[in-house]
Amino acid sequence: MSQAHERPTLEAVARLAGVSRATVSRVVNGSPKVAEPIRSAVRRAVEELGYIPNAAARSLVTQRTDSIALVLPESASRVFSDDPFFPSIIHGVSQELDAADKQLVLMMTNTVAGYERVERYTTARHVDGVLFASTHGVDPLPGQLARLGVPVVVTGRPLGRSAVPYVDVDHVGGVRAAVRHLLETGHSRIATIAGPQDMVAGIDRLAGYRAELRGSDRRSIVAVGDFTRESGATAMRQLLEDDPLLDAVFVASDLMAHGAITTLRELGRRIPEDVAVVGFDDFDISRYTDPPLTTVRQPILELGRELARQLLRVIAGEEVPPAVVLPTELVVRASA
Template sequence: MANTDHGRPTLEAVAARAGVSRATVSRVVNGQTTVDPGLRRSVEAAAAELGYVPHAAARSLVTRRTDSVALIVPESPTRVFSDDPFFPGVIRGVAAELEAEGKLLVLMTTGTSTSHRRVERYAAGGHVDGVMFASVHDDDPLPGLVARGGVPVVCNGAVPGLDAPYVDVDHVGGVRLAVEHLIAQGRGTIATIAGPQDMVAGRQRLNGYMATLAEAGRQPVLAVGDFTHESGAATMRRLLVSEPELDAVFAASDLMAQGALAALRAAGRSVPGDVAVIGFDDITSASYSDPPLTTVRQPITEIGRTMARKMLSLLEGEAVAAETILPTELIVRESA
């Protein structure tokens, strides 16, 4: 009975077949390098003959590794799985890198206080080897709580007060390209639909807009949305009332830009004839907008891949750069 566990070959069975001790088999299975090469080959051959598969839970007790990494998105599931392609793009990038290294991805969202507490307990409770965060809001204590628990953390964007490596894009430089493009076209009143100001991306894209206009001696026209299509449309309608003479809009996300296009069309304003519109992201649907959307491209999937590579390096005890900033570029289409 000692040689099987519910029909599975055991360490004892492998040890008997290889003619070694159970402890030797355990060291080989758990990747220790102190085993004689000849004994290692005997153990590996015996394990292959018997079809032995290490018990993951038992192995984790020895190695203190789960071979799984969490990606936490502090948004509701409705938001994460909406028409915003940012989250699926990051998830694809993370999953591809982890899969290549034989790691499991655990995806978690924290849309409510209850789910927030549940995720905190799970992430800090030794169930995963490391945690990545995407779309963090300034007032979210979760990244700090997880990091203080000794779990390796990598973030998408710098988190105030948290000393953890992060991956981001050149928000300011990308917006500068967009606004300078509008100025070069001779646009007089360039408004922005900014993103939420409790997020690094929202603040930095607004900073890029404000700095570029200031350098050109222009006055800003500012309104704030939440990166969604609905907020872009609603904010554009308000801008048309408060600034009827505006002739250009930079929206801090493509979804907001598409909402702005819909509002302009409903108001009888032509794009780009009356109002030029530029977005940020270069989501797939940007090239199919009416008209096709000029936008700042950010490498969404590469953000996820780079985050995962940082995490894998941390788990191997390797030093990683505190920040990695990926480039952005202006993609010119018919809307501007």
């Protein structure tokens, strides 16, 4: 039962194998400069005692922990809501970390106390580096950690200046393609349901919409949501009040687009005949909705992977570009 305290140390292995601690350490860490007979003797001793190196002792001297923190500045309920964004990020990150034999430490929090914990935990060198996903507004923590010498990479172009490398997708390009598509298919009153304006994704997608319309003579019609299904439904209702004759809407997230479609249906609008709808995300379910959703695909899984890859590079001391922007792509289906 409580053999807990009898866990063998390097010392014990060394004694059993009749060598020094240094030699055991070398064998365990795969140093090439140990003669074969000794190496196998040590291996046998390790096996026999079931020796596993103590992580804390090792980190203390190597200054590495082989773990990476992924900080999601959201409540756990939000992270695991029906929005697959975070799960995909986690998935992508964990793929890369697995390959690099690193551990993932998940930190979800949207409270001040939680944030302080994140700060303590990461600067206490519990982890070799920190990843931030989806930061709202101007978050000082990433920059602060970076200044303390902690490797940091974030998703989403940071608001405000920041020396922290980031990975993002081409929001503006994707949105412009979407709006252009609506223009080219003959729509004249193109509204948008924007995302929250304290998040880069929200800001940039609205900017893309405005930029593309500016080239035409159409005016912009805007409502703002918070990326949830419900907010999409509400915003759609509002848009129709503002302009009952609108004939297309670009919605800044698929989830909001689903909400918008519900509202349009309720109000008797046909899609796409009366109102064309384009989303942004390309979630799996968008393929199966009725009608299948035309949307801008952003490679979220890849975003997570790239995020992890960049951090691993920073940790390895390699030079990394200040920004990596992944392409987005318009996927035309039946809704527009």
